[in-house]
Amino acid sequence: MEKEFAKPVGISLDRFIKLRQDESPGGTGEFSQMLRDIGLAARIINRELNHFGLLDIGGKIGTENIQGEEQKKMDVIANTRFIRALSDGGEICAIVSEEEDEIIEVDRDKKYIIALDPLDGSSNIDVTVSVGTIFSIFRRKSKLGTAVNEEDVLQKGSQQLAAGYVIYGSSSMLVYTTGKGVNGFTFSPSIGEFFLSHPDMKFPDDGIIYSVNESLVHEFDESVVRYLKYCKENNHTLRYTGSLVTDFHRNMLKGGIYMYPPCQKTPNGKLRLLYECNALAFLCEQAGGKASDGKQRILDLQPTDFHQRTPFYVGSAKMMTKAMSFVNSKEK
Ligand code: P6P
Secondary structure (H helix, E strand, O other), rough: HHHHEEEEEEEOOHHHHHHHHHHHHOOOOOHHHHHHHHHHHHHHHHHHOOHHHHHHEEEEEEEEEOOEEEEHHHHHHHHHHHHHHHHOOOOOEEEEEOOOOOEEEEEOOOOOOEEEEEEOOOHHHHHHOOEEEEEEEOOOOOOOOOOOOHHOOOHHHHOOOOOEEEEEEEEEEEEOOOOEEEEEEEOOOOOEEEEEEEEOOOOOOOEEEOOOOOHEEEOHHHHHHHHHHHHOOOOOEEEOOOOHHHHHHHHHHHEEEEOOOOOOOOOOOEEEEEHHHHHHHHHHHHHEEEEEEEOOOOOHHOOOOOOOOOOEEEEEEHHHHHHHHHOOOOOO
């Protein structure tokens, strides 16, 4: 009888990592520890975001990141939290962050490198729209004990060992893949732990949601304009929050496509390849979707700069096939 009352709380992130450790790259505890470190930083940031209006952590700090974007206090706080958690966890070799100009070398005797957008969409925080963290994990190519070099970091997305995001929203979730499917964990504030809530997540094969900043339509290539016209004429619906992780997460659950095409302001696209597009492309493909720069698979792109941008189209496989048929101008 008492068993019925004591309902199980489910599988914690920690337990899941341990259960899957043999599947983790290298099968050693190092990789698992990194995932735990990410979970810790996410819980700390989640706590701060949940009290945003009550803490003096809003607004800008008067500096710009290497992208020339004004840094918000929470951008810097999140960056610090992840760098501290990963460094203290002791399993990371180096960190590339949207908020840092150069590689941060932590321990040249370790083998994993993480590319990180600590807090994407942070301009939405003060209006309480969901925001996210995006991460991508590689194995270094250079020998242990030597200095980390650019080649270690500038690897194709197809070389990722793991990728994921944290969405800080009405509920907060950690969603990640190690190349064997995508699993989602919901944060329980009362227990202070993430629990498996979305096992084996799959992008619906098709959908009607398209996510794009339509105010830029006058700057898009006519092929993209034609696809947007197709969407309007075929009962599609526009959902765009200005927060990539939020739009991606909704589209992965309901079916949809997110697009940030080239435009006059950003001819190479706005989103960053290393720590935004590669991670979401890996997750998307692992969940059965597709991700492209409009010409080729995101995961096949060879990075040449830590902070390089790329046009980004990502989502349900059938929607992506249709969109690319326009973008590649087969469809008039
Ligand atoms: P725009 C946030 O700055 C971000 O990087 C993504 O999270 C979001 O999808 C996009 O840029 C929004 O850009 O130009 O539409 O405001």
